[in-house]
Amino acid sequence: MKMILSLASIISLLAIIIPVAHGGKVLVFPHDGSHWVNMKVLVEELHSRGHIVTVIRAADSWYISETSPHYSTVTVDIAGGASEDFYRLFVSEVIKIKRSQGSVWARFALDMELKEKFSELHKKVCEMVVYMLENQELIKSFQDAKYDAVLTDPANGGGVILAHYLRLPLVFNARWTVHGEAHFAIAPSPLSYVPLPPSELTDQMTFLERVKNILFYTMRMHLYKQVAGPHYSALSNRYIGPDVDYFSLFQAADLWLMRVDFVFEFPRPTMPNVVYMGGFQCKPAKPLPQHLEEFVQSSGEHGVIIMSLGTLIGELPQDLANEIAAAFAKLPQKVIWRYKGERPDTLGKNTLLIDWMPQNDLLGHSKIKLFISHGGTNGIYEAIYHGVPIVGIPIVFDQADNLSRLRAKGVAKVMDISELDRQTFQTAIQEVLNEPSHTLNMQRLSKLHRDQPMKPLDHALFWIEFVMRHKGAAHLRTESYRLPWYSYHSLDVMLFLLTVALLILALFVGLVWSCFRLCLKRKMKSD
């Protein structure tokens, strides 16, 4: 294991020691993979506002490049956990098993493998942190740099531990913590109407759904603690303090920038230090490249459908690709399909296969009628922003849950990949295209989403800078997480009051009994 400091990093480490009048300094510990796509937007915006950003990355980072005009990097020469290759392979396994309607056992084995990989990921993150904290030169350079805040994605706990060690204000770019959906870490979440993702439940649950939500919550919490607990506990004990619960370090964050908007999320309790920035990455469409514009225009009045299953899923099993292509071939619309696999035999003339698509620019084009998506949040928010209804084909992670929210709002149809054939797929597409409610509902969501006092990105940046200006946001943060759970829920007070009530009752009964006996005695005497 060794520390690699790139030239850019060294220059930048020097730069950050020299104070900058108008800008601040932010230390970023991202979560690798698709989460970086979001974080990068914040990093670039911080840079464009004159702040100096240092990003911590693993040497084998999947998404985070070592050199950038927007940030300098500190590269830790430890493999950062699960690689892109693992996930690609994993997802294609999932598709295969689902398509073959594989046994429960096969699915369970996959789940276990994923759990193992997540655990390994947290372990590697912890190794990165240990390596940094043991590198006195690096820690001194962090301290000398006088950062104004640590910005991190709490899907891993690296930035959390680092911020507490360096005693720096802590800002989250969050939708998940290591214990699941982020709200559940800090806001009261009555399980009677707040569904735990990814349960695919809504805020209107039947009795049995409420039972499911509570059981699901109990099992998930256990799972999350198993996956994350041992690694972060060890780290927290060693570097923060022996009596410190590692999760309380998450709860002590100054600011939670949530990648959530209530056109997507069901309304639920929140906290004063939560700032909603769902869709902050969305922006107006730019003109399309000429060949795409020509293809789109050639669709005439029927318009265009676009399909992308995200960066992880570039290929599909041949039979599935054939079914999809056959369904497309029967449609009067033109189709643009981001697909890297072998050309399906059934591909129609109306369908254009491309390696990469300018998804946001296409979604914002007036000819686009429908988005066929796996249900990743980036794509979903772009679709909401541009008001394009969805046919969803969820594969793994939170995708089915994301899409179930859109289904509940009447803006999406969701396909089960195990039942997807040319007929069911075509029917789903035609239902969304022909029933105007999906499009109208999505346009309504789009209007609501865009009607905010500030752009979500500006709002997020305001609050990051607020934390930098004021060295935190203590007045917005409860410290209720420091209470023991029985005190938080007032169980100790209830027990006390019950005891007092019982004592009073006992005293009263005793008195009545004494009086009764006294009367009885007198009566017997007088008799």
Added chain:
Amino acid sequence: MKMILSLASIISLLAIIIPVAHGGKVLVFPHDGSHWVNMKVLVEELHSRGHIVTVIRAADSWYISETSPHYSTVTVDIAGGASEDFYRLFVSEVIKIKRSQGSVWARFALDMELKEKFSELHKKVCEMVVYMLENQELIKSFQDAKYDAVLTDPANGGGVILAHYLRLPLVFNARWTVHGEAHFAIAPSPLSYVPLPPSELTDQMTFLERVKNILFYTMRMHLYKQVAGPHYSALSNRYIGPDVDYFSLFQAADLWLMRVDFVFEFPRPTMPNVVYMGGFQCKPAKPLPQHLEEFVQSSGEHGVIIMSLGTLIGELPQDLANEIAAAFAKLPQKVIWRYKGERPDTLGKNTLLIDWMPQNDLLGHSKIKLFISHGGTNGIYEAIYHGVPIVGIPIVFDQADNLSRLRAKGVAKVMDISELDRQTFQTAIQEVLNEPSHTLNMQRLSKLHRDQPMKPLDHALFWIEFVMRHKGAAHLRTESYRLPWYSYHSLDVMLFLLTVALLILALFVGLVWSCFRLCLKRKMKSD
């Protein structure tokens, strides 16, 4: 009882029937008294943005004038409940009893009188609503006007019932509902760290304080239901539906504009349809009238103290006024005291008595060192805005609680009026003036309060207009209040799971018992 429609109102009723291209129409049902001071700010801002505002008032309204360039009125010829005179008399009674360290009984009698008056106030509000709902011509004019929203202060329920009857979106300008502090109506409020106003507790409670908070909550809820319940229940049963709980009509409001900022309130759970606009009435100071400016400048380096106990308390018992004046006389500062009573004998040359003061302009003056206040929220927010520390003399209502929050933040000293004499008062003033922490803390709060992405008034107006544009804000509002309380708290699910667990246990025990008996039998046979 008769309806009075002023000329302005008739013109305006005509005007609201004719649609206005750029503006909307808002029906306002205010809460009379000092609450109107806040509501008027919103009404004037709505007017200045091109909206047409109609204000409902009682014929004997205390604060709401019948004619205004900013709004038209619908005047209902029913006395609107407790009058200004009652409250003036009441407050002077409270001061007398507290000063004479009056008996617990005397205080209790006053409390009961206040409760009676509040009940009467709600009764009168309900009479106003009944009168309107029974006046078909007026209701038709309301319906024809096609209002975009009802704006009301939920300290009474008149606007709530009216909005539901007219099926209009409902916006609250709130700090209190008829059931106490407004957050408690819609957001989870764990009593372990959320103190119920006016308990004077903070968010850091000892065990016994937590016991107090829960007992206080239980008693207050009972009291509020007694005071408001019968009147609004009758109204709701008659005009909305027999099975409708009147309080659920409050909980169904689209938007809660809270007159709260977290520099004042302790951090606590909130909801997506709550918008914080605490201090929305604050604005930069204007230059003082010449005679005041000269007086202020004559204070030299010592600066100026200002004192006002609010509009209700213009006079004080002579002995109390003498003690206050004597304390002022010993100070090197100049003092401006809004006081309408007889000139105290002990008044020093450094003290200027005036009938009315431009409080905001004075608080914003660089020479002002200290604000002596009764603890009304308007004055408190002005003091926070301008960063002026406080010596508080709370008398009634929420004043002691408001001041206790400022004391907890280290920006105020609070006097008990029963113990106020020239010595204790002078000491309190000098402590705040001489210990820089109070001023520094208040300046810090001021900085935090002013550092918002938008001015609170603009933020509030954005969201009122949002509700008008979108006919509500359903996507931000939970409907969890429709769940029965045992479902909301998942007690039914818990009971179900417990039953299932017990059944499984019983089955298991039964099986083990059967096996045991079988084995025993066999053993006996083989023996």
